[in-house]
Amino acid sequence: MASSKGEATTTKPSRVPMARPGFGSKGQKIRLLTNHFKVGMTNSDGYFFHYSVALNYEDGNPVEAKGIGRKILDKVQQTYALELAGKDFAYDGEKSLFTIGALPHNKLEFTVVLEDLSSSSRSTTLGGSLEGSPGEADKKRSKRQPRSKAYKVVIKYAAKIPMQAITNALRGQDCEQYQEAVRMLDIVLRQHAAKRGCLIVRQSFFHDEPRNFTDLGGGVSGCKGFHSSFRATQGGLSLNMDASTTMIVKPGPVVDFLLANQNARDPYQIDWSKAKKMLKSLRIKASPSNREYKITGLTEKPCKEQTFTLKQKSGNGMAGEEKEVELTVYEYFTYHRHIPLNYSGDFPCINVGKPKHPTFIPLELCHLVSLQRYTKALSNLQRASLVEKSRQKPQERMRTLSDALKTSNYKADPLLGSAGISISDQFTQVEGRILPTPKLKVGRDQDLFPRNGRWNFNQKQLVEPSKLERWAVVNFSARCDVRKLCMDLQRCGQQKGISINKPFDHIFEENPQFRRNPAPVRVEKMLEAVKSKLPSPPQFLLCILPERKNSDLYGPWKRRNLSDLGIVTQCIAPTKINDQYLTNVLLKINAKLGGMNSFLAMELSPVLPQISKVPTIIIGMDVSHGSPGRADVPSIAAVVSSRQWPLISRYRAAVRTQSPKLEMIDSLYKKVSDTQDDGLIRELLVDFYSSSNKVKPEHIIIFRDGVSESQFNQVINIELDQIIEACNHLDENWFPKFTVVVAQKNHHTKFFQTNSPDNVLPGTVIDNAICHPKNNDFYMCAHAGPIGTTRPTHYHVLHDEIGFSADDMQELVHSLSYVYQRSTTAISVVAPICYAHLAAAQMSQFIKFDDLSETSSSHGGLTAVGGAPVLALPRLHRNVRSSMFFC
Numbered sequence: 049m050a051s052s053k054g055e056a057t058t059t060k061p062s063r064v065p066m067a068r069p070g071f072g073s074k075g076q077k078i079r080l081l082t083n084h085f086k087v088g089m090t091n092s093d094g095y096f097f098h099y100s101v102a103l104n105y106e107d108g109n110p111v112e113a114k115g116i117g118r119k120i121l122d123k124v125q126q127t128y129a130l131e132l133a134g135k136d137f138a139y140d141g142e143k144s145l146f147t148i149g150a151l152p153h154n155k156l157e158f159t160v161v162l163e164d165l166s167s168s169s170r171s172t173t174l175g176g177s178l179e180g181s182p183g184e185a186d187k188k189r190s191k192r193q194p195r196s197k198a199y200k201v202v203i204k205y206a207a208k209i210p211m212q213a214i215t216n217a218l219r220g221q222d223c224e225q226y227q228e229a230v231r232m233l234d235i236v237l238r239q240h241a242a243k244r245g246c247l248i249v250r251q252s253f254f255h256d257e258p259r260n261f262t263d264l265g266g267g268v269s270g271c272k273g274f275h276s277s278f279r280a281t282q283g284g285l286s287l288n289m290d291a292s293t294t295m296i297v298k299p300g301p302v303v304d305f306l307l308a309n310q311n312a313r314d315p316y317q318i319d320w321s322k323a324k325k326m327l328k329s330l331r332i333k334a335s336p337s338n339r340e341y342k343i344t345g346l347t348e349k350p351c352k353e354q355t356f357t358l359k360q361k362s363g364n365g366m367a368g369e370e371k372e373v374e375l376t377v378y379e380y381f382t383y384h385r386h387i388p389l390n391y392s393g394d395f396p397c398i399n400v401g402k403p404k405h406p407t408f409i410p411l412e413l414c415h416l417v418s419l420q421r422y423t424k425a426l427s428n429l430q431r432a433s434l435v436e437k438s439r440q441k442p443q444e445r446m447r448t449l450s451d452a453l454k455t456s457n458y459k460a461d462p463l464l465g466s467a468g469i470s471i472s473d474q475f476t477q478v479e480g481r482i483l484p485t486p487k488l489k490v491g492r493d494q495d496l497f498p499r500n501g502r503w504n505f506n507q508k509q510l511v512e513p514s515k516l517e518r519w520a521v522v523n524f525s526a527r528c529d530v531r532k533l534c535m536d537l538q539r540c541g542q543q544k545g546i547s548i549n550k551p552f553d554h555i556f557e558e559n560p561q562f563r564r565n566p567a568p569v570r571v572e573k574m575l576e577a578v579k580s581k582l583p584s585p586p587q588f589l590l591c592i593l594p595e596r597k598n599s600d601l602y603g604p605w606k607r608r609n610l611s612d613l614g615i616v617t618q619c620i621a622p623t624k625i626n627d628q629y630l631t632n633v634l635l636k637i638n639a640k641l642g643g644m645n646s647f648l649a650m651e652l653s654p655v656l657p658q659i660s661k662v663p664t665i666i667i668g669m670d671v672s673h674g675s676p677g678r679a680d681v682p683s684i685a686a687v688v689s690s691r692q693w694p695l696i697s698r699y700r701a702a703v704r705t706q707s708p709k710l711e712m713i714d715s716l717y718k719k720v721s722d723t724q725d726d727g728l729i730r731e732l733l734v735d736f737y738s739s740s741n742k743v744k745p746e747h748i749i750i751f752r753d754g755v756s757e758s759q760f761n762q763v764i765n766i767e768l769d770q771i772i773e774a775c776n777h778l779d780e781n782w783f784p785k786f787t788v789v790v791a792q793k794n795h796h797t798k799f800f801q802t803n804s805p806d807n808v809l810p811g812t813v814i815d816n817a818i819c820h821p822k823n824n825d826f827y828m829c830a831h832a833g834p835i836g837t838t839r840p841t842h843y844h845v846l847h848d849e850i851g852f853s854a855d856d857m858q859e860l861v862h863s864l865s866y867v868y869q870r871s872t873t874a875i876s877v878v879a880p881i882c883y884a885h886l887a888a889a890q891m892s893q894f895i896k897f898d899d900l901s902e903t904s905s906s907h908g909g910l911t912a913v914g915g916a917p918v919l920a921l922p923r924l925h926r927n928v929r930s931s932m933f934f935c
Contacts, residue, residue, distance in 0.1 A: 062761070062765055063761070063764045063765055063768070063847060064222075064761065064764075065760050065761075065764070065823045065824070065844065065846045065847075066823070066824050066845065066846060066847055066848055067220070067822050067823065067824065068815075068819075068820075068822065068823065068824040068825075068854075069824065069848075069852075069853065069854065070853065070854050071815055071816060071854055072481065072813060072815055072826070072854040072855045072858045073481075073855060074481065074483060074484075074855045074858070074859065075481030075482050075483040075484065075811070075813065076481065076482045077479055077480070077481055078479070078480045078481065078482055078801075078808075078809075078812070079477060079478075079479060079480075079802050080477070080478050080479070080480045080799045080800060080801060080802065080808060080812075080814070081446075081475040081476065081477060081478075081799070081800045081801075081802055082475060082476050082477075082478050082797060082798065082799050082800070082814075082817075082818055083288065083289055083290055083445075083446075083449055083475060083796070083797065083798050083800075084279065084281065084283075084286035084287070084288050084475075084476045084797065084818045085286060085287045085288075085289065085453065085471055085472045085473065085474065085475070085476065086283065086284060086285075086286055086471075086472040086474070086476060087278065087284065087285040087286055087287055087469060087470070087471055087472070088468075088469065088470040088471075088472070089211070089214065089215070089285060089467075089468055089469055090468035090470075091148075091211060091466075091467055091468025091469075092211045092212050092214070092215045092468075093211070093212065094148060094149065094210075094211045094467065094468070095148075095149065095150075095208050095209065095210055095211065096146050096147070096148060096208075096209040096210075096211065096228075096229055096232045096467075097146065097147045097148075097149065097150050097151065097205065097207075097208055097209075098144060098145075098146055098205075098206045098207040098208070098209060098228065098232070099137075099144070099145045099146070099147070099151065099203045099204060099205055099206055100143055100144065100145075100203075100204050100206045101117075101121070101139070101142075101143050101144065101145050101201065101202070101203055102143070102201070102202040102204075103116075103117060103120055103199060103200070103201055104199065104200045104202075105197070105198075105199060105200070106198045106199075106200065108200075111199060115141070116162075117139070117141050117142060118139065118141050118239075118242055119162060120160060120162065120199050120201060121137075121139045121145070121201070123160040123161075123162060124158050124160055124201055125137070127158070127160055128158050131152065131156065131158070132151060132152070132156075133151065133152050135147050135148075135149070135151060136148075136462045136463050136466070137463075138232060138235045138236040138239050138463055139235070139239060140235045140238065140239075141238070141242070141248075144206075144235070145203060146232040146235060146236075148463065148466045148467050149466075150205075150208075151203070151205075154204065154205040155202070155203070155204050155205070156202070156203045157200065157201070157202050157203075158200075158201045158203075159198055159199070159200055159201070160198070160199055160201060161196050161197065161198050161199075162196065162197055162199065163196050207228070209225045209228045209229050209232065210225065210229075211229065211467065213225035213226045213228070213229045214226060214229050214230065214280070214285060217280045217821065218280055218281075218284055218285060218821050219821065220821045220822035221822075222822075226280065230278050230279075230280070233278045233464075233467070233469070234251055234277050234278060236461065236463045236464060236467075237251065237253075237276050237277070237278075237458075238251070238253075239463075240456070240458065240461050241253035241276075241456075246273070246419075247271070247273070247294070247296070247419040247420075247421065249292075249294050249421065251275055251276060251277040252273055252274065252275045252276075252292040252294065253273050253274060253275075253276065254271045254272070254273030254292075254294055254296075254419060255273065256418050256419050260272040260273065261296070261298075262433075262437040262438075263298065264295070264426070264430045264433045264434055264437070265308070265427075265429060265430055265433065266308055266309050266311070266427065266430055267297065267298050267304075267305040267306070267307075267308035267309035268295050268296070268297065268298060268309075268422045268426070268430060269295070269296050269297075269298045270293050270294075270295060270296075270433075270434050270437055270438060271293065271294050271295070271296045271419070272291065272292075272293050272438065273291075273292050273293070273294065274289055274290065274291055274292050274448075274449070274452040274456075275288070275289065275290045275291075275292040275796045276288070276289050276452075276456070277796070279818070280820070280821055281817065281818045281819065281820070281821060282816060282817055282818070282819055282820070282821050283476065283817045283818060286476060286818060287458075287471050288796050288797060289449050289452060289453060289796075290449065290796035290797075290798060291438075291440060291445055291448050291449065291452075292796075293434065293438040294421060295421065295422040295423075295426065295434070296418070296419055296420055296421060296422055297330060297416055297420045297421075297422050298416070299415070299416050299417060299418040299419075299420075300415060300416060301412065301414070301415055301416075302327070302332060302398065302411060302414040302415065302416055303315055303391075303411055303412060305416055306318050306323050306326070306327075309323075309326060310322060310323070315391060315394075315395055315411075316394075318395075320346060320395075320396055323346065324345060324346045326424075327343045327346070327398070328343060328344070328345065329342060329343065329344075330342070330343050330416060330420055331343070331416070331417045331420060332398065332400070332409075332414040332415060332416055332417065333414075333415050333417055334400075334409050334413050334414055334415075335413050335415065336387070336413075340417060341400035341407075341409075342400060343398055343399070343400060344399050344400060344401060344402070344403075344406075345399040345406075346396040346397070346398060346399060347377075347396045347397045347399060347406075347408060348396070349396070350393065350394050350395055350396060351376070351377045351378045351389065351392045351393050351394070351395060351396070351397050351408075351410050351411070352376055352378040352393040352394065353376060354376060354377045354378075354396075354397055354408060355374055355375060355376050355377075356374075356375065356377065356380075356408065357372050357373070357374055357375075358372070358373045358374075358375050358380060358384075359371070359372055359373075360372075360373055377397050377408045377410060378392070378393045378410070381410055381413075387413070389410050389412060389413075390412060391411075391412060392410035392411045392412045392413075395411050396411070397409060397410055397411065398410075398411060398414050428597045428598060439835060439836035440836060440837060441805070441836065441837065442798075442800045442801070442805060442806070442807055442837045442838075443800075443805045445798065445800075445837045446475065446800055449475075450473070453471075453473055454473070458471050459471070475800070476817065476818060477802075477817075478799070478814055478816060478817040478818055479814075479816055479817070480799065480808065480812045480813065480814045481812070481813050481814075482809050482811045482812050482813075483811040483812075483813055483858065483859065483862050484811070485497065485498050485499075485501075485810075485811060486498075486648050486649070486650065486862070486863050486866050487648070487649040487650075488503065488646045488647065488648060488649060488866065489511055489646060489647045489648070489649050489651075489652060490505070490508045490509060490510065490511050490645075490646050491508065491509025491510050491511050491513065491544075491545045492509055494508060494509075495649060496508065496646065498866065498874065500809070500810060500832050501810030501811070501830070501831050501832035501873055501874040502832060502872065502873050502874075503646075503872050503873075504872050505544060505631060505645075505872065508544075509543075509544055509545035510544050510545050510546065510635075510638055510643060510644070510645045510646070511644050511645065511646050511647055512638075512643045512644040513541075513544060513545035513546040513547070513638060513643050514546060514637075514638050514641035514642055514643035515546070515547045515641075516541070516546060516547065516548040516549060516587070516588055516637070516641065517549050517587055518549070518552070518584070518586045518587045518588070519548075519549070519551050519552065519586050519587055519588040519589065519590065520551055520552040520554070520555075520556065520578060520582065520586050520589055520590070521533075521534060521551055521552075521555050521556065521589075521590045521591075521592065522555075522556040522558075522574050522578065522589060522590070522591050522592070523555060523556065523557050523558065523592040524558045524570065524574070524591070524592065524593055524594055524601055525557075525558050525560070525563055525594050526592045526593060526594045526621065526622075528592065528622055528625070530555050530592065531555070533622070533625060534550075534551050536625065536627075536630055537590075537630055537633070537634070538550070540627055540630040540631055540634060541634055544631065544634055544638075546634060546637075546638060546643070551590070552581075552582060552586070554581050556574060556577050556578055556581070558570065558573075558574060559573065559577075566600075567600035567601045567603075567604050568604040570601060570604075571601060571604040571605050571608055572608070575608055575613070585613065585614075585615060586615060587615075587616065587641075588615070588616050588617070588618070588637070588641065589609065589615055589616075589617045589618075590617075590618055590620070591605055591617055591618065591619045591620070592619075592620055592621070592622070593619050593620070593621045594621065595621060596621040596623065599619075599621065602619060602893055603893030603894055603895075603896040605617065605619065606619075606890060606893060606894065607893075607894040607922065610924055610925060610928050610933055611894065611922040611923065611924055611925060612922075612925065613925065614925030614926065614927030614928050615927075615928075616637075616640045616641055616928060616931065616933065618633065618636060618637050618640065620633060632870075632871075635869060635870060635871070635872075635935075636869075636870055636935045638869075639869040639870070639932045639935040640931055640932055640933055640935050641931075642931060644697060644698065644869065645869050646697075646869075647695070647697050647867075648696070648697065648863055648866060648867060650863065651694060651695050651696055651697060654694070656694070656696070656860070656863070658747060658850050658851070658852060658856060658860075659694065659696065659747070659749075659860070660694050662746045662747050663693050663740060663743045663744065663745045663746050663747070664690075664693060664694075664696075664745055664746070664747040664748075664749060665689055665690055665693070665732070665733070665736045665745035665747070665748050665749070666689065666690040666696055666749045666751070666864070666880055667687060667688070667689045667690075667729075667732065667748065667749065667750045667751065667880065668687070668688045668689075668699075668751045668753070668878065668879075668880025668881045668882075668883055668884040669685075669686070669687050669713060669750065669751070669752045669753065669767075669881075669884055670685075670686050670752075670753040670754055670881060670884035670885050670888055671683050671684065671685050671686075671706070671710070671711055671713060671754055671888070672684045672686070672885065672888035672889055672892055673708070673709055674708060674892075680708065681708055682705035682706060682707070682708055682895070682918045682919055683705070683706050683707065683708055683709060683710050683711075684703060684704075684705055684706075684888040684889075684891060684892045684921070685703065685704050685705075685706050685713040685714075685715060685728070685888070686701055686702070686703045686884040686885070686887040686888035686891070687701070687702050687703075687713070687716070687728045687729065687732060687884060688700065688701040688702075688732075688880050688883040688884045688887060688934075689702075689732035689733075689735070689736060689880075690736070690880070691735055691736055691739040691740065691930070692739045692740055693736070693740040693743065693745070696863070696864065696867060697867040697869070697879075698932070699879070699880060699883050699932060700732070700735055700929070700930045700931070700932065701883065701884065701887035701933070701934055702728040702731045702732055703728075703887050703888060703891045703921060704728060704920075704921060705895070705918050705919060705920055705921050706918060707918055708918075711754065711755060711759060712759070712762055712763075712766055712767060713728070713767055713770075715727055715728055716728050716729045716767060716770035716771055716774060717729060717730075717770040717771070717773045717774040717777070719773075719777065725774060725777045725778075727770070727774050729770070729771050729774035729775075730774050730777065730778060733745070733774065733775070733778060734778075735930055739930070744779070744782055744784070745784055746784050746785065747784060747785050747787070747850050748771070748775075748784050748785070748786050748787070749786075749787045749789070749850070749860075750768075750771070750786065750787065750788045750789065751789050751790075751791055751864075751878050751880050751881050752767070752788065752789070752790045752791070752881075753790075753791050753793075753877070753881040753884065753885065755790055755792075756792075757844075760790065760844065760846055763788060763790060763846060764788055764846045764847045768786060768788060768847065771786070772786075785849035785850045786847060786849050786850070787845070787847065787848045787849065787850045787852060788845075788846045788847040788848075789843055789844065789845050789846065789857075789861075790843070790844045790846060791841050791842070791843055791877050791878065791881055792841065792842040792843075792844070793839060793841055793842075793876070793877060795842050797818065797827060797840065797842065798837050798838070798839070798840070799812065799814065799827070799829065799838070799840060800837075807829075807832070807833035807834075807837065807838040808829050808833075808838055808840075809829075809832075810829065810830055810831055810832045810874050811829075811830060811862060811874075812828070812829040812840075813826055813827065813828050813829075813858050813862070814826060814827045814840070815827075815854060815858070820844075823844065824844070824845040824846075824848070824854075825842065825843060825844045825845070826842075826843055826854075826857075826858060827840040827841070827842050827843075828840060828841050828843060828858065828861055828862065828865075829841075829876075830861070830862055830865035830866075830874045830875065830876060830877075831865065831873060831874045831875055831876040832873065832874070838876075839876065841876055841877045843861055845857055861878055864878035864879050864880065865877070865878060865879065867879045868882055868883075869932065869935055870935050883932070883934055883935075886934040886935070887933075887934040890933070890934050891921055894921055894922060895919055895921060
């Protein structure tokens with residue numbers, strides 16, 4: 049461990065994702081269809097040529113405006129077809145261009161002229177200018193030419209990529225050039241979509257068709273489109289197509305968007321500082337010129353007060369002198385342009401100019417253009433609406449995809465044609481297997497057999513019920529019959545085997561005078577009341593919140609109880625209370641208090657492959673990032689681990705903050721001194737040892753969520769190395785074996801039954817045909833999909849020293865979908881990953897109200913990560929540290 053990090057990286061062999069050891073055979077075979085379309089390649093002897101593109105203005109400055117690159121390159125193709133030897137090319141819109149076969153020269157330089165449609169011939173004046181000023185007669189304006197701009201384009205040879213690279217990759221050979229070759233094909237698809245006027249979001253394409261738009265409220269629309277990308281599979285190259293949805297700003301009058309966005313009744317209620325942030329960089333069309341502009345800001349003064357200097361000709365004919373007149377924007381448009389303004393006078397103007405040369409347009413003459421992405425975080429209502437409106441049943445999704453493939457008309461693309469690429473219009477057939485459902489153990493040593501991925505506790509008791517002895521209820525101004533709720537909870541608990549004493553007599557109702565205070569103050573007042581009335585700290589607090597989602601009270605309440613006081617707490621916001629609701633609440637309470645609701649029967653008998661006979665710890669890792677557009681919110685890394693081996697149903701969590709948007713976990717190992725490691729892994733290993741009869745794990749199985757294929761090497765080199773270092777730091781003579789599995793939900797592969805309109809059955813696994821030609825991956829649909837189309841989880845076994853067979857690994861993953869204590873259904877991804885996700889989400893609420901400057905001294909301070917200070921999370925109280933507080 050003495051070598052420096054630099055040496056470590058040079059001397060250690062770099063691990064690469066492992067090859068597939070074989071195929072699974074367990075389970076009932078079933079024929080399925082998938083949304084992969086076979087791709088034929090007839091020209092595998094050819095070459096793709098990669099060129100770098102540099103775009104500059106005439107003065108040599110680089111072109112930074114987004115979206116103009118395609119227009120410039122289109123103009124190059126039209127103007128210089130001869131110099132390009134008539135070749136088509138695929139351009140990524142930025143700095144890369146691909147051709148099939150070489151261009152005539154390794155370096156080509158062109159100059160093209162584009163009409164600058166977004167700028168009018170403006171008079172620059174002291175106080176800025178106006179759209180369409182100066183105000184001569186319309187007939188003169190129509191003759192005026194738009195300003196033109198010249199651009200210099202340099203195209204330089206960068207690399208030559210054999211099409212054979214794709215064929216080699218399909219045979220399972222490692223080939224770096226394969227990624228470039230497929231990137232080129234994906235860029236062809238993007239360019240194909242760009243030429244049809246689509247909005248492009250990575251490999252998803254959205255047409256400007258109002259029938260594809262659905263209103264989500266708040267001035268936001270969901271826009272339906274499709275994803276389309278090439279994948280290397282065991283069955284050859286395939287085109288993966290899927291339905292896709294993105295959020296766009298609702299096109300139309302700017303004022304309508306602002307009213308909807310701020311839920312305002314009329315423009316007088318609009319918060320213009322919020323409006324300024326929301327509108328910045330959006331594109332508008334101004335009437336009556338119909339020209340397009342980008343919004344740069346809003347005026348401080350309203351239209352009737354915002355002045356500018358207009359140059360006017362006085363006298364007759366050409367000899368007339370120019371005189372300067374100070375006018376308001378309102379006067380100019382109403383008197384000089386004769387454009388009546390109904391309501392803009394009292395409101396700010398839209399500025400579409402540069403800082404030194406502002407250009408003002410009255411609000412009501414501005415319309416937002418279509419297909420502009422809305423990238424802010426959605427509200428809960430908007431998110432629910434988006435999910436509901438983009439949901440499609442399997443048959444409907446298949447129809448959508450068939451139509452999208454026909455509409456795309458890839459057959460007509462000249463580049464795909466010259467690459468010898470043809471795309472089938474038939475869904476690919478694959479063989480799936482339905483794994484047998486694991487048996488569960490519940491109370492009184494009863495067996496429970498889930499059906500279709502579901503079970504219930506009717507007439508059943510929990511396998512390890514906890515005791516609820518000292519507890520109280522706090523109510524933050526929610527309207528419900530608290531006494532009846534407590535009695536019903538006791539009755540339901542008794543049926544499930546949980547012994548629940550009567551709660552403390554006093555129900556802590558929030559004093560109405562505190563309701564307008566900030567959430568942390570309200571929580572403090574409530575806890576002071578609890579402290580003053582209770583003889584000793586309670587074992588448990590039931591907290592009734594007024595709002596179901598995103599209650600401001602949730603974070604401060606959890607933080608004070610879990611971090612400072614060490615009290616287990618359950619928050620509820622009941623709307624409809626029945627026995628089913630109360631049972632679900634009791635499942636969470638029981639798990640948090642150290643009980644268990646159900647076990648897998650195989651946990652209690654030594655039959656779990658590679659786990660039952662050798663001490664094994666199962667780890668789930670996830671990183672949760674702040675909402676889009678918040679670069680100042682730290683990311684939260686959560687790692688959960690199994691405890692009390694040989695069980696695989698009990699977990700605990702360790703959580704840390706790290707730099708915003710950092711995906712790799714950087715605190716798995718944190719050496720403070722020769723004897724001290726403050727990392728996440730040590731905490732979990734020590735807990736495993738103390739909870740598992742003083743044995744160290746010989747097998748460490750890691751499930752990692754949320755990483756893309758480009759980050760696989762980092763997971764099995766950087767993160768795994770940290771974990772190995774943490775183990776060495778504990779005991780340098782201890783050499784456990786590691787298995788690393790990545791789970792991906794964010795992909796576009798779907799499966800469909802061939803002879804049924806229903807979703808694939810729970811327990812369906814696929815490890816052939818559309819899986820990777822070489823690497824060890826499989827798709828698992830562990831859960832029942834009652835609505836929409838089931839999204840399988842794509843598991844990649846990156847590293848396996850333990851030596852799982854395909855069947856054993858698939859059985860383990862399937863089993864871990866049945867140990868989630870919060871629900872009575874199989875879940876779509878293994879429980880340790882779900883728990884890591886929950887722990888990160890819950891603890892991210894702890895720092896929601898924190899201001900870096902105020903709390904750096906009082907709450908655990910700042911940790912410097914990668915140079916930037918990051919607010920550290922408060923550590924959990926020792927009473928709850930090992931609990932399933934996240935349930």
